[in-house]
Amino acid sequence: xxxxxxxxxxxQPLFDDIVERLHAHFDVVRVPDVSEHDASAIANxxxxxxxxxxxxxxxxxxxxIADAPKLRAIANVGVGYNxxxxxxxxxxxxxxxxxxxxxxxxxxxFGFALMMAAARRVTEAERHLRAGQWHGWxxxxxxxxxxxxxxxxxxxxxxxxxxxxxxxxxxxMRVIYHNRSRLPADVEREFNASYVDFGTLxxxxxxxxxxxxxxxxxxxxxxxxxLAKMKPTATLTNIARGxxxxxxxxxxxxxxxxxxxxxxxxxxxEPTVDPRLLAQGNIVLTPHIGSGSLATRRxxxxxxxxxxxxxxxxxxxxxxxxxxxxxxxxxxxxxxxPGTA
Ligand code: DGY
Numbered sequence: 001x002x003x004x005x006x007x008x009x010x011x012q013p014l015f016d017d018i019v020e021r022l023h024a025h026f027d028v029v030r031v032p033d034v035s036e037h038d039a040s041a042i043a044n045x046x047x048x049x050x051x052x053x054x055x056x057x058x059x060x061x062x063x064x065i066a067d068a069p070k071l072r073a074i075a076n077v078g079v080g081y082n083x084x085x086x087x088x089x090x091x092x093x094x095x096x097x098x099x100x101x102x103x104x105x106x107x108x109x110f111g112f113a114l115m116m117a118a119a120r121r122v123t124e125a126e127r128h129l130r131a132g133q134w135h136g137w138x139x140x141x142x143x144x145x146x147x148x149x150x151x152x153x154x155x156x157x158x159x160x161x162x163x164x165x166x167x168x169x170x171x172x173m174r175v176i177y178h179n180r181s182r183l184p185a186d187v188e189r190e191f192n193a194s195y196v197d198f199g200t201l202x203x204x205x206x207x208x209x210x211x212x213x214x215x216x217x218x219x220x221x222x223x224x225x226x227l228a229k230m231k232p233t234a235t236l237t238n239i240a241r242g243x244x245x246x247x248x249x250x251x252x253x254x255x256x257x258x259x260x261x262x263x264x265x266x267x268x269x270e271p272t273v274d275p276r277l278l279a280q281g282n283i284v285l286t287p288h289i290g291s292g293s294l295a296t297r298r299x300x301x302x303x304x305x306x307x308x309x310x311x312x313x314x315x316x317x318x319x320x321x322x323x324x325x326x327x328x329x330x331x332x333x334x335x336x337x338p339g340t341a
Contacts, residue, residue: 251276311324
């Protein structure tokens with residue numbers, strides 16, 4: 001009797017020509033539509049699965065895997081993995097992987113674009129024009145802030161933060177950063193970036209950008225007290241995870257003029273956006289598209305597919321997926337957990 005092939009679940013429609021590669025090794029269950037699977041749908045999908053390709057739309061914790069005895073690998077299509085309960089996966093020896101590096105430059109491009117849009121009020125100006133409110137060239141209308149010659153503050157100086165620092169040098173910006181740990185001197189030199197404490201970062205940045213991973217420690221790290229330390233002329237850009245910012249405090253700071261403007265690509269209750277933010281004119285709002293260039297989204301899926309094949313012991317890298325977040329306990333290797341995005 002033919003041996004049954006491992007089963008994998010693909011939680012979202014990704015790129016068919018890339019996902020197709022899974023069929024060479026596994027029986028694949030794919031969903032036809034983009035969906036936010038609820039907890040019971042995820043548990044159901046994982047019940048018979050040996051592995052799964054998932055996105056940030058799927059929250060996978062102990063409940064989801066409790067009744068999935070065969071599950072050995074979860075390949076996350078994304079660098080951030082706060083949708084996965086890594087401790088729960090590790091306790092079950094389930095390997096988890098993510099997709100770092102391939103999205104670094106694209107996400108840094110987008111962070112810079114958002115920061116510029118907030119500083120120069122690009123979307124606000126467009127709304128003004130589309131609403132028929134432009135009645136002639138106005139010398140003092142919609143004045144913004146410069147990026148060139150200003151101080152850029154980067155909170156989270158991992159790969160994407162460094163990509164943003166690299167771009168900032170072309171704009172003659174002074175770069176300061178704060179990170180869990182200070183970078184080696186040669187890396188600071190390479191990016192022309194100076195380490196400062198969190199309070200100094202807040203106080204000195206003309207433009208503050210958030211690129212740190214979301215965790216219990218970074219939850220609402222930008223709260224009312226932090227916003228109060230920022231310059232009233234400053235901008236705040238978040239391309240990391242929504243929960244890093246206290247959105248109610250941000251809405252207050254924007255409406256009271258405590259902060260000049262903001263740009264958010266991520267939200268605490270995605271896809272719901274706090275109505276207090278939607279009500280502000282001086283904010284750029286985008287639907288979590290930081291890594292969303294076609295080439296990069298394809299590269300993320302390709303890496304996740306390779307990771308899943310390898311994690312389930314097939315393909316050329318059998319047993320050695322790259323970018324492991326939670327290696328199986330008997331693997332003998334320390335878990336590689338990227339400190340920053
Ligand atoms: C990531 O990779 O973490 C992004 O936020 C999703 O594209």
